[in-house]
Amino acid sequence: MKKTDKYESIVELARRRGFFWQSYEIYGGLSGFIDLGPFGVGLKRKIENKWRRFFKNKVEMVEIGTPIITPFDVFEASGHIENFNDPMIECSSCKRKYRADHILNDYEIPETESLSLEEIEQEVKKNKIKCSECDGELSKPINFQTMFQTTIGPYSESVGYGRPETAQGMFINFKRINETMRGKFPIAIMQIGPALRNEISPRQGPIRLREFTLMEFEFFFDPENQHCPKLNDVEKEQVNILHEKIKLKNKDNSDQLTIKTALDKGIILNEWLAYFMALSQRFVLELGIPLDKQRFNEKLSNERAHYSSQTFDHEVLLERWGWVEVAGHALRSNYDLSKHMEKTGVDLSFFMQHEKPIIQKKKIVKPVKDVLSSKFGKIDKIIQLLQNVDAENIEKGFKEKGEYKIGDYLIHPDDIKIDSKEIKETGRRFIPNVAEPSFGLERLVYATLEYAYSKNEDRVVLKIPKDITPIQAIILPLVSKDKLPDIANKIYGRLTEEGFDVIYDEVGSIGRRYARADEIGIPIAITIDYQTIEDGTVTLRDRDSWEQKRVKIEEVQTSLKF
């Protein structure tokens, strides 16, 4: 039995005050889905806007919006059809289905995420694990595809899925974006939107959702020039990394390193990835989560997604759930672009122009037609073959063996001439590599609430950072008579017009209204009283210090800019 923890307090507050609650409540609730109430929607949007501004101001970035519903072919190319699944185990008696690695977790078996189906089966046997509902025998584990499947249009063969990540929309549009941006490079493509994952049996409220919001960007860079010129903005920053070397020793204390050291030691493999990790840490700090409650957990090769060559989960420490991923930072190499190129035949490479054309001497092969035709008869085919062969290879062959085999033809030095020619190379073509930061928005909302949750004199105060509170001020007429509501309403109208998010409340004693405002995390309460009628001043009460000061009505706006 767990004691009442912050999670319970927050879930209770969230439901009562309108941040979030389980979806389909009146239908008995549905695991893995939450509804956001008025303040939840507000907080989510503030974090989203902050994120967009935060990263856009640092990296050249364009935002796109692509569909949730994705046809089979795209996810076949990207490897999701094959790899996007979780191990599932069924009770052979009551037919209840479980996520197999989570069942093992309950028995405190470590690192269950990386076990194969066979290993899971062995662990189940070894630990004599039974169905927790009916004590029945558990079946052989199988892979369950965790994408929501549907049919697009009226033809049943036209299979589609709800996207489990927004990333593929960015990869398949690389060429189009590249054209509209007239070849800017390196470039990041960003997307914020819903993602769907058909979890087997989600049990962690807002932490493990079947429908949630991702904020992602794919940063496309030149594999031959992986230098990040902005690195010196962050290289002295300390990060906590639980890296591969520590994990392989079965330890779980993260290393505290500077970004520079982590790069120098080869712990982070790419400068851009390191730069984004440092920004990610700063961003999460600005949501109110201290640095010592953050860490980067490197995924071992058997824990990584199929597309990744290195991944760090950016985790925050939560009271009930322990270390929880709020962002993932992955090197996706050129995996996705290459796969889509293969599948579609569309060239998704990038042509980078040299600043000046490079002029190179290049050896070319010239067939001596007379000799060739006297030797082979019809020479169309051999001439074709000679056009595509590397002259250097032929020279090498002649040198070593005195002959060279090309297709079915064996040629000798007399058959051809090797000339050299000046070639003007205007640029270089390559498939970009990708670094991907990906943030889970609902988890950030929850983590922000958990770290904001605090008490002053036994009363709950939600100390959400003031620049992201859903509501910036609450307007309170001291009593609901004697024209105080009129003045209050005027202030409400003006602040609303100016684009502030404010609410008006005249119900209950002023003390109770302050308490409600504190619970919602409203930074400033504006009280209109009898003195307001006399001198045009109002009281501003600060959420965190509970201090009050009087200001002129005209100065209220300035106090709301956090």
Next chain:
Amino acid sequence: MKKTDKYESIVELARRRGFFWQSYEIYGGLSGFIDLGPFGVGLKRKIENKWRRFFKNKVEMVEIGTPIITPFDVFEASGHIENFNDPMIECSSCKRKYRADHILNDYEIPETESLSLEEIEQEVKKNKIKCSECDGELSKPINFQTMFQTTIGPYSESVGYGRPETAQGMFINFKRINETMRGKFPIAIMQIGPALRNEISPRQGPIRLREFTLMEFEFFFDPENQHCPKLNDVEKEQVNILHEKIKLKNKDNSDQLTIKTALDKGIILNEWLAYFMALSQRFVLELGIPLDKQRFNEKLSNERAHYSSQTFDHEVLLERWGWVEVAGHALRSNYDLSKHMEKTGVDLSFFMQHEKPIIQKKKIVKPVKDVLSSKFGKIDKIIQLLQNVDAENIEKGFKEKGEYKIGDYLIHPDDIKIDSKEIKETGRRFIPNVAEPSFGLERLVYATLEYAYSKNEDRVVLKIPKDITPIQAIILPLVSKDKLPDIANKIYGRLTEEGFDVIYDEVGSIGRRYARADEIGIPIAITIDYQTIEDGTVTLRDRDSWEQKRVKIEEVQTSLKF
């Protein structure tokens, strides 16, 4: 063959400049899905934010966010399982499937939307319609359910759908929201988010999408008090209405009426609905679509959605597509709340407190137990029945027939006494009625682009209203040398920090850069030239007039507030 029209020009511009294009291009494209490029995402967000502000400032409103994926039970209760479908017809030879009413449209048969399956079959026969692909015979039309179906979790019986409207999320949360808002009434609940409709064969680009964004609110009001106190803000406004009476006469010229006249004549059935229609018209006007290109098309009873007692489609005139719905205004009565109450047993009624308790004398029935038991023996059941019966009815029965039948019991005046008692009624309980405005965001984006598309001296200028352009200014160093880029970058940095959406461009001649900016619809071009170095002024060029003026760098921001 259609001539090149605005639609084609816009689609070409949208693809080339990065507003929108068909999704999954490199996979051959997928009908009914579009990708939004950088400027499309920007324009969409600006319209969304404008909409939220516009309506929130006029109606007391809270915003929520609920899932796309919805379990079967919810849509069974709401009537979608039964009613959300389109008639489909298949070629019995090539097996191609068509939306049956659209096929009839191609043959210029009017009002096909309201035809039954039998009527469609008759029309197909009468007009000898064949498969347009292979000239094969068409099958009997059937209903095709146009929701995307999926399975939630690992159990195949757990059927779910992508929501075709966001509305149900608001209805099933009415009670919860009511509690968090401490009983405010009337109240509107708003939601903006994705909706999915599995169209049979969408053929109209961004106009008919399988995945799109809805902006909706449900306004809950008292059926016994349908007065809208804000009506006088709009009652003199003229609206074009193609109402039922006109349509039943087979005419298609809309009436121009004031809101007040439309209400007085009973053309619009509810004041709130009328108020929202007037606001809707103003909003669309502010997107640049003139009043004479807008109308409200009343749906006939056989065209209306199953839940609606009156619906007006708010339509705008588009060059290629004719009158196209951009918003729907529906009276949903208490249909949805009642259905969810029935299905779940949860009380979704609203208890409205009277300002003062009302004290009423009420007649109550008192059984005379001795008499009853001597007559009927066991009297538990008759006493139970008497508790729920209306005393007035019994009195009436006695008066008319000298007896009254209740259940299986026949009672007479001696069996009971009728007393009167003072009852304190503190309020009244009712199921709220609902007026629903619902806007299609992608269609508004497209309509905005079509009305913004214009030419100055043969060059395309996208005259998007300046307060919703995706980009507010473009910053152009005249040449990319002599420190002009440095100054330009500083201005770019400062404006970005201030939250403006600006871009920087140094590629190409200044004339070509102006032309590009006009095509994207950027209201102001800020040019940095040699004079900037001397006196700290820059040139501001206006998109619409092409006029230029010089201002101090510090004054630039003021010029960007539209």
